[in-house]
Amino acid sequence: MNLSKNQNIIIQGITGKEAKYWVKKMINYGTEVVAGSSPGKGGHYFENVPIYDTVKEAVKNHNIDTSILFIPPKYVKIAAKEAIEAGIKQLIILADGVPVHDTMSIINFAELYKTTIFGPNTPGMVFPGHSSLGIMPCWLEHVFTKGSVAILSRSGSLGNEISYQITKSGIGIAKFIGIGGDALVGTTFEEVLIELKNDSEVEGIVIVGELGGNMEEKAAERLSEINKPIFAFIAGKTAPVGIPMGHAGALIEGSSGTASSKIDILRNNGVIMADTTDQLSKILKNNFNK
């Protein structure tokens, strides 16, 4: 897993309309986009970034840490396989609506090649004041200001809201890590938490969860190992049972996975919980030892 702010990036699907919009934003922000790929567009450039037909050709010519996939959901599996086989060690899969069996295959391939997968349905990562790897409005300073807290979020939109609250609190953000809203995602809260244990740039951690699954519960089991204050907000207290709430992963199944059960488990494991997003900024101000 690479959570460094200095990552060399390839954009798969760089010639798509949305990709172009976001790649420009990323480059303007200071992100090292070293290559792009798009079958049939090899030899061209976008914003001075060289484009290759295949990821393998890009890897021959550049040092690449992470690939960001601007690829429609049904083609993600092939694109991910291409990047994994080309030896790229970390993938950020943005698409919403990737077939879950494709995700399972991607995760299996990634295990074989020791590749880290973020997503699908993740907004990516932001390292405020330095670089942005995805589709978050990094350039808005009232949302993303540099500081000492790491945010781990399943949702992009709610991740924005929480980032804004943390910026408002004056503490600011060291890194924003998007986990993804799908039922099945490559990297979970638990794995990122462990990775952040020894991250000298991160002095506190905010978990932005929601109903469904047991990712928050699994993370709670590991909290005693983390010697940093941990805060959390969980969305979906008023959601009905048995209906996926927009995210494929936000689904209460049986009696487990409700927002209130997650809140209880996190609180019992020493997490400082915010009832509302506004409250989070106040709590951070009061509790966070700068």
Added chain:
Amino acid sequence: MRLTEYESKKLLKEYGIKIPEGKLAKTSQDAVDNAIKIKGEVALKAQVLAGSRGLAGGIKFAADNQQVREKAEELFKTKIKGLKVEKILVEEKLEIKEEFYLSIMLDRTKKKPVLLGTIQGGVNIEKLSKNNPDMIVQQSINTIMGIENYHGLFLFSKFNIKNKIRKEIAQIITELYKIFKEKEATLVEINPLIITKDEKIIAADAKIMIDPAASYLKADTSPRYIPLKGDIGILANGAGLTMTTMDVVKELGGDPANFLEVGGEFYKKADEALNFLLDQKNELKGLIVNLFGAYARTDIITEQLIKVINDRDIKMPISFRIRGTGEKRARKMIKDELNQEVFLNLEDAVFDLLEST
């Protein structure tokens, strides 16, 4: 996407798994006709997508045609967990010796499918796993390796059952995995899997869930809308933010009328989404629009919303909270075209709306 019992069993049959003789009935006369063909006692099973259907009165048995008619009529009149019964599956009643359980489902924690089985089926598997976990065998599935007969043979070697039955179970497991994989299911479950008195193995009930994003299905492009009971309309971008908006409305004393999100690719269809909401809910007291754009550009959403508001001449109070991608232009549009302030904080926007409704 959950299939009904009938649809699930049809799939099982296609893959060579035995199911009871049976047919769907839409009327009580259909039910009688079906029962005559089956001969002997029959089971009448309401085809509704509700859990614990048996306990809720959705399964009845009938010994003769008169009973079939009466009980079918009764079923067509009842609601099972709030759902109207429109179809009944009329099936032969099985002579049960033993009830087993088999399932393959997506294990979100291990990120792999998991195979579960027990010879104490017919009960709620969650309960059994709590009370008697030793009776359940399970196996994580590596999707590159898949499932072969030896997996099932090994798993069921834990139980004291006849070799012939064990062999057949292993075969059923490999077929179940084929269904799971080929139909891109998130759950295939046979509960109970019946061993009859003459040692036939028959899937008496089945539940299959298909991934709504499965590669062979058309992408769902309808708005992500869920009706709720209250009267405060909600439109936001992204699932997490929409749920949070609902939570805040409730927290401040309001009652959300719906979940509606226009995040991701849906941001280009915000007008369609708002029209849909207004058509579904014509007695809203007010509407909260909460946008915090990432991929979804708030200016493009706002442009569409203003058009709908003007076209439909909407008079109810609408509170806007807009931040994120495209926020400057979006806020200016609301000010210029609706002559309204835009809130920066969600709680302020909700509070203001609840005050004015």
